[in-house]
Amino acid sequence: MDQSSLVDRDLCRRFDISGPRYTSYPTADRFQSDPGPQLLVDALQTRLTTGQPLSLYVHLPFCSTVCYYCGCNKVITKDHNKSSRYLDYLEREVDMQVAALKGPRTVAQLHWGGGTPTFLSDGEIMRLMGILRSRFDFLPEGEYSIEIDPRSVDPKRAHLLAELGFNRMSLGIQDFDPMVQMAVNRIQTFEQTRDVMQAAREAGFKSVSVDLIYGLPRQTLEGFRATLEKTLSLQPDRIALYSYAHLPQIFMPQRRIHDTELPKAEEKLSLMAMAIDTLMKAGFVFIGMDHFARPDDELALAQKAGKLHRNFQGYSTHAELDLLAFGVSGIAKVGPVYAQNAKSLDEYYHDIDAGHLPVRRGYRMDQDDALRRAVIQELMCHFGLDFAAVSKTWGIDFLAYFADALEQLHPLAEAGLLQMDAQGIAVMPKGRLLVRIIAMAFDRYLQADRQNAPEGRQRYSRVI
Numbered sequence: 198m199d200q201s202s203l204v205d206r207d208l209c210r211r212f213d214i215s216g217p218r219y220t221s222y223p224t225a226d227r228f229q230s231d232p233g234p235q236l237l238v239d240a241l242q243t244r245l246t247t248g249q250p251l252s253l254y255v256h257l258p259f260c261s262t263v264c265y266y267c268g269c270n271k272v273i274t275k276d277h278n279k280s281s282r283y284l285d286y287l288e289r290e291v292d293m294q295v296a297a298l299k300g301p302r303t304v305a306q307l308h309w310g311g312g313t314p315t316f317l318s319d320g321e322i323m324r325l326m327g328i329l330r331s332r333f334d335f336l337p338e339g340e341y342s343i344e345i346d347p348r349s350v351d352p353k354r355a356h357l358l359a360e361l362g363f364n365r366m367s368l369g370i371q372d373f374d375p376m377v378q379m380a381v382n383r384i385q386t387f388e389q390t391r392d393v394m395q396a397a398r399e400a401g402f403k404s405v406s407v408d409l410i411y412g413l414p415r416q417t418l419e420g421f422r423a424t425l426e427k428t429l430s431l432q433p434d435r436i437a438l439y440s441y442a443h444l445p446q447i448f449m450p451q452r453r454i455h456d457t458e459l460p461k462a463e464e465k466l467s468l469m470a471m472a473i474d475t476l477m478k479a480g481f482v483f484i485g486m487d488h489f490a491r492p493d494d495e496l497a498l499a500q501k502a503g504k505l506h507r508n509f510q511g512y513s514t515h516a517e518l519d520l521l522a523f524g525v526s527g528i529a530k531v532g533p534v535y536a537q538n539a540k541s542l543d544e545y546y547h548d549i550d551a552g553h554l555p556v557r558r559g560y561r562m563d564q565d566d567a568l569r570r571a572v573i574q575e576l577m578c579h580f581g582l583d584f585a586a587v588s589k590t591w592g593i594d595f596l597a598y599f600a601d602a603l604e605q606l607h608p609l610a611e612a613g614l615l616q617m618d619a620q621g622i623a624v625m626p627k628g629r630l631l632v633r634i635i636a637m638a639f640d641r642y643l644q645a646d647r648q649n650a651p652e653g654r655q656r657y658s659r660v661i
Contacts, residue, residue, distance in 0.1 A: 203483060204470045205627040208612060213462070213661040216633040217640070218486070219577055220509045221535065222570040223560060225528060227642050228537055234554035236561065237529060237536035241297040244531055249518055250336060252306035253329065254509065255287070256524035258542075259316040261349070264383045266371070266413060266441055268448040270526040270540055271312045280317055283524075283542070286549050288328050290523050293554050295332050298521075304333045305518060307341040308510050315349045319357055326361045340365055340515070342404075347389045352396030359400035366397050371410045373424040380414040380458060387427055394431050404494070406435035411468040413441050414458035421468055425475045435490045436481060437511070438472055440465075442658030469661065485577060486632065488512055505578040512578070525555075533562040565641070568593070573636045580624035580632065605638040633660050 217224045258272045259280050272279070295302070307329070317325065335341070342365035343358060350358075358366070370390060371383060378384050390407075397405050407428060411421060428436065443459060445451040460468060473483070481489040482497040488511065490496040499505045499514040506513045508520065509528055522529040525545045528537045536559040539545045548555035562570070568591050575582055584595035596603065596619065603617070610617045614628030615635060624632055637643055 202626040203477070203630060204473055205613070206466060206470065208614065208627055208631065209466055209469075209661050210462075211612070212609075212614075212631050212634050213659055214634065215657045215659050216637050217643070217657050219573050219633065219636055220507065220511065221528070221530070222573050222640070223535075223562070223566060223642055224640075225535075225537060225558075228535060228558040228560045230558050232536075232556075232559040232561070234536075234548070234556040236534055236559040237294075237531065237554055237556050238297045240531035240534035240536070241294060242299055244298065244300045244519060248301060250301065250303040250305035250339075251333065252508070252515070252518040252520045253304055253308070253333070254520060254522040254527055254529075255307075255309045255314075255325070255329075256311065256522070256527045256538075257283075257309060257314040257317065258312035258525055259283070260311070260313045260346075261316060262382065263450050264371075265381045265450045265453045266410065267450060268442065268444065269312060272542065277318060277321070279542075280321055284317075284321060284325055284328075286546055287325065287523055289549050290555065291328055291332055293549075294521055294523070302333045304329075304335045305339045306513075306515055307335070307339065309343040310510070311344055313346045313349065314343050315345045315354070319354065322357070323361065330362075335362060342367060342510075344368070345393065346385075347393045348385055350393050352392055352399075355393055355396035355402075356400045359397070359402060364402055365404045365406075366402050367406045367408065368393065369408045370424070370428060371408065372413055372416060372421065373427050374416070374420040376415045377413050377420065380454065382453070391431055394433070404434045406437065407431070407433045408437045408439060409472070410439045410441050411472055412443075412460055412465045414454050416460055416468060418464075418467060418471055422471060422475065425472055429475075429479050434494050435488065435496065436476060438469075438476070438487050438489065440469065440487065440659070440661060444658065466661065483629065484512055485580070485629065500578065503579060507574050507577050533567065535560045535562075568598075569639050569641065572599075572639050576622070576624065576636045576639075577632060580629055582622040584619070584621050599639065601644070602638040606635065609635060609638075631660055 258270055260271050260273055261275050263273045341363050343363050344367045347368055372378065373387055394405050409428065443451060476489050477483065480492065482492050484490050484496050484500060495514045496512055506516060520530045524538065525542060526538055526540045528535060536556045539548055539555045539557045544557065545555045572582060572587060588595045606615065606617060609615055613625055614631055615625055616623045624635060628635065
């Protein structure tokens with residue numbers, strides 16, 4: 198596959214609509230506020246003892262400066278008294294969940310996200326890892342990742358992270374162009390980034406991935422091409438190429454970005470096409486949506502073997518594991534239950550002081566949710582569906598059960614995004630960038646939205 202087969206500009210223009218990213222189904226905006234913390238407690242207490250290990254997520258919201266493009270749940274501060282207090286409450290939350298947890302406490306995956314996890318001092322990082330390791334048994338071959346800001350990690354810290362057990366690192370670049378960096382308030386040199394990535398490899402990290410964003414203010418084809426060349430010279434294992442979603446009505450820091458400095462729609466499309474062309478000519482495999490990996494990377498190999506999965510952290514090589522989440526806004530998934538923590542520090546602290554888990558929203562999937570979730574995941578990860586296989590696994594007649602969804606896919610098939618017959622669906626190369634749109638046909642909540650309020654508010658970012 199090459200860029201020309203992947204990027205069809207006419208189709209990208211035609212189908213550049215808003216849609217979910219499907220890191221979960223139902224999507225997090227569908228969670229309900231009434232279940233309360235008991236929803237998660239019950240799920241932890243009735244967890245099936247299948248011997249499957251756990252996945253852990255820790256949200257660390259603190260950042261010393263604000264990046265204007267960012268839509269993450271964060272707290273801007275330079276005061277480490279705040280992070281120290283936060284760790285006190287994190288420890289209490291961990292103990293609450295562990296007290297309710299039934300089944301094994303072995304861990305195969307860990308991810309620290311933010312915010313900026315490396316806002317924490319070395320002592321705080323060691324303390325938090327100590328909290329987790331004293332309550333859980335980490336498998337030696339597990340995937341333990343951390344999001345880092347190269348501006349707050351020097352080579353010495355990279356080696357410390359490796360000593361503590363981290364073996365995968367994700368770091369933000371976004372764009373090396375100084376004009377773009379000034380426009381988004383993130384000044385980060387190439388040398389800072391290079392030194393951290395080099396130190397990570399010397400320390401034994403198994404994978405180093407980087408994030409880039411197209412569609413930022415002041416971006417040009419020439420400038421972003423230079424960023425891509427510099428990024429490739431660093432030889433990352435994976436690259437996430439995100440589209441900037443400008444939603445200032447939702448994310449206040451984005452109000453500091455001037456609309457007049459953003460690339461126009463056609464310019465943004467050219468940025469994306471150029472970036473994809475550059476990455477694929479450099480030998481990267483297009484995994485899906487906005488993720489690229491080297492051919493020998495675990496993600497590429499898992500996809501080739503039909504064993505790729507998707508969760509809140511994006512694409513994953515692990516089959517679905519029960520996920521415990523700690524910290525503000527963290528989302529757990531245990532069996533059929535999703536549970537999301539309070540989004541503000543005040544609410545988070547209040548709930549823990551009240552003696553209960555800080556769960557403010559949640560959802561219990563029914564059989565239909567689980568089925569649709571499996572279908573959407575198969576499309577997002579492997580770009581196809583075998584109707585007979587789904588029918589056999591779930592005890593349904595696929596063609597009858599999803600008649601409405603299949604009807605919606607006919608225009609997409611006529612446009613060349615997919616091929617469909619009585620046996621299944623195959624997403625065509627030029628439909629892979631738009632796979633979110635194909636998946637949306639199977640989202641019953643999204644279809645209900647369209648029927649009830651076809652001109653409702655923009656709930657999601659645009660596909661391109």
